[in-house]
Amino acid sequence: MSRQVESARRIDAFDVVAFDADDTLWRSEDSFAHAEQRFTELVSPYVPRGVDLDAALRATEKADLSISGYGVKAFTLSMVRAAIDVTEGAVPSSVVGELVDLGRSMLTEPVHLLPHVPEVLAAVSPHTRVALITKGDLVHQTRKVTTSGIEHHFADIEIVLEKDPDTYARVLRRLDVAPERFCMIGNSVRSDVLPVMAIGGHAVHVPYHITWEMERVDHHDEDVIELASIADVPMWLGITEF
Amino acid sequence: MSRQVESARRIDAFDVVAFDADDTLWRSEDSFAHAEQRFTELVSPYVPRGVDLDAALRATEKADLSISGYGVKAFTLSMVRAAIDVTEGAVPSSVVGELVDLGRSMLTEPVHLLPHVPEVLAAVSPHTRVALITKGDLVHQTRKVTTSGIEHHFADIEIVLEKDPDTYARVLRRLDVAPERFCMIGNSVRSDVLPVMAIGGHAVHVPYHITWEMERVDHHDEDVIELASIADVPMWLGITEF
DSSP states (O other), X not given: OHHHHHHHSGGGGXXXXXXXXXXXXXXXXXXXXXXXXXXXXXXXXXXOTTOOHHHHHHHHHHHHHHHHOSSHHHHHHHXXXXXXXXXXXXXXXXXXXXXXXXXXXXXXXXXXXXXXXXHHHHHHTTTSEEEEEEESOHHHHHXXXXXXXXXXXXXXEEEESOOSHHHHHHHHHHHTOOGGGEEEEESOIIIIIHHHHHTTOEEEEOOOSOOOGGGOOSOOOOOOEEOSOGGGHHHHHTOTTO | OHHHHHHHSGGGGOSEEEEOOBXXXXXXXXXXXXXXXXXXXXXXXXXXXXXXXXXXXXXXXXXXXXXXXXXXXXXXXXXXXXXXXXXXXXXXXXXXXXXXXXXXXXXXXXXXXXXXXXXXXXXXTTTSEEEEEEESOHHHHHHHHHHSSOGGGOSEEXXXXXXXXXXXXXXXXXXXXXXXXXXXXXXXXXXXXXXXXXXXXXXXXXXXXXXXXXXXXXXXXOOOEEOSOGGGHHHHHTOTTO
């Protein structure tokens, strides 16, 4: 009887439960959104009439992605490049300096955990091996993890270049876990859900109120499990003592 | 008798032989040195008399290291910051744009393997598990590895934030190898040799003709094994068929 109750708990079906970090465990997009707003304020006085500054920044970011990757340093370099290109060099270098300082402050700002995150990790981690799988800049993500106050919950921390099926397959081999015994939880359908399902793993979508344009997916045919809040994760996993 | 010959081969004492990448397998410092020279040419016309531009760049790099880490993106941001700070904003943003382009070209330039590297890896990799352990930027190091033409020799590729004893201990746990069965080969006494010896591992120093200032060590008490060229590695390992 007790055994039957045990096996009804979904968490028993997983050897590893992994969480995404940015906008799943802590705020990230808000900081980029704020920086984009400052970028517009700082650069728009030097922009020729009729030029769409936001569109120029997005186009530069997109062009830089394959070269610079994800993260604040790449974003800062894209802001600098976009500001200089779109103003044809008319932006003063002092303004460029402010953009660089903006990036620096993003790299050093304290981590803002999302609501319920510490309690959820404390509830889940005694029951299974908990991992963190995030993409982005090695130094910045490491700084965030080590200053987050939640690092001790994670048995494994993987900072990856791209969240595609190949990368998940490699990470799962490294963690020595079969896809059907693995569950990923994150705010991005594109990065946290679809590639995991593609290799036969499980995934849960916990949306955040802002989704970066490049993380959006237009349509897909998968039945995605969506929870309104990370606070719903323990119950979904069948952990009753949360 | 045959057994005695076998055990005389030093390679049999190691379960993993790991190589550093930058300036061990491929050129790296040359590219930074060239960029620093261009930086000086581009920025010096705007620098107040008596200011040491090189010293300013080095100081900015050092100040940025803990925030931005190693790698070309961090270096590019340091160049931009130094150029603006030292000229008190007098440097035109078009020149700043050239610095950013310089960084971009470093991120995309082809990998220049050092002499003998493919042959050495081909000689060593059939005899033991070969790993690559490098620090730096995730996206740039990954690009270099995947375009190097030598990726297939490596059973494991670890891109780390810092090469200190703690990091090596973590990597060795991950590779499931005991320190006394591990040998690291690299051009930096500070990053590739001393921290590995500190955890009881083996290390071989293969100097490169330029050493980045921050990689220099003033003095240490260890007996460091030094080979003149990476071409000497197979013989040192006791691989006779090289």
